[in-house]
Amino acid sequence: MIKRILIAILALLLTSTNTYSQKIKLIIDAGHGGKDFGAKNNAGDKESDLCLVMAEVLQKYALENGMEVLMTRTKKEQTLTHEQRSGYKADKIYKYYYISLHMDKDKKASTRGNKLYYCSKAVNSGVGMKLAERIGKGLEKLNGNKSVTEDKDAVILKRNTVPSVMVYYGHVTNPQDVKLAKDPAYQREVCMLIIRSIMETRY
Numbered sequence: 001m002i003k004r005i006l007i008a009i010l011a012l013l014l015t016s017t018n019t020y021s022q023k024i025k026l027i028i029d030a031g032h033g034g035k036d037f038g039a040k041n042n043a044g045d046k047e048s049d050l051c052l053v054m055a056e057v058l059q060k061y062a063l064e065n066g067m068e069v070l071m072t073r074t075k076k077e078q079t080l081t082h083e084q085r086s087g088y089k090a091d092k093i094y095k096y097y098y099i100s101l102h103m104d105k106d107k108k109a110s111t112r113g114n115k116l117y118y119c120s121k122a123v124n125s126g127v128g129m130k131l132a133e134r135i136g137k138g139l140e141k142l143n144g145n146k147s148v149t150e151d152k153d154a155v156i157l158k159r160n161t162v163p164s165v166m167v168y169y170g171h172v173t174n175p176q177d178v179k180l181a182k183d184p185a186y187q188r189e190v191c192m193l194i195i196r197s198i199m200e201t202r203y
């Protein structure tokens with residue numbers, strides 16, 4: 001009896017170690033690009049360009065923290081279809097996470113706030129939701145603005161079978177948010193927050 005229990009405990013330990021020792025592959029999607037620049041402000045800042053810079057910083061810190069990285073877009077002029085930027089499937093080699101970076105827009109320049117989207121229709125949506133909430137809470141602390149986590153029926157989120165979150169870290173129409181988005185220290189904070197949140201949301 002004791003032997004059987006010990007074997008069971010050992011098996012449990014081995015499987016859990018195996019689960020968490022699987023390398024993380026982070027798929028980073030810099031929103032929009034090329035002909036589709038997303039949101040734009042009066043100063044001419046484009047969501048697509050700001051998000052590409054953030055994506056590059058996220059790639060840097062993800063690699064430094066032992067993750068493997070896959071970028072859906074690496075150039076400003078690259079136009080991607082929904083199909084080209086999504087459709088990632090789980091496998092036994094990696095634990096995948098998919099982060100799509102965006103900035104919001106509003107008619108009023110004073111509007112601020114963060115949005116996090118996951119899709120309940122997607123596989124692994126529970127992990128996606130937890131990750132979205134975690135990043136949202138962290139962003140509130142970082143920029144002092146409210147974070148809203150929402151279930152969104154977005155094509156790219158539904159096409160992935162890996163936990164996926166769309167992160168809107170502020171508004172391209174708000175000067176303070178744009179200033180922050182261009183600040184290397186802030187970029188680092190946002191990216192490290194995303195990396196920490198992934199590490200804390202294992203599955």
Ligand SMILES: [Zn+2]
Pocket residue numbers: 031032038039047101102103
């Ligand atoms: Zn966008």
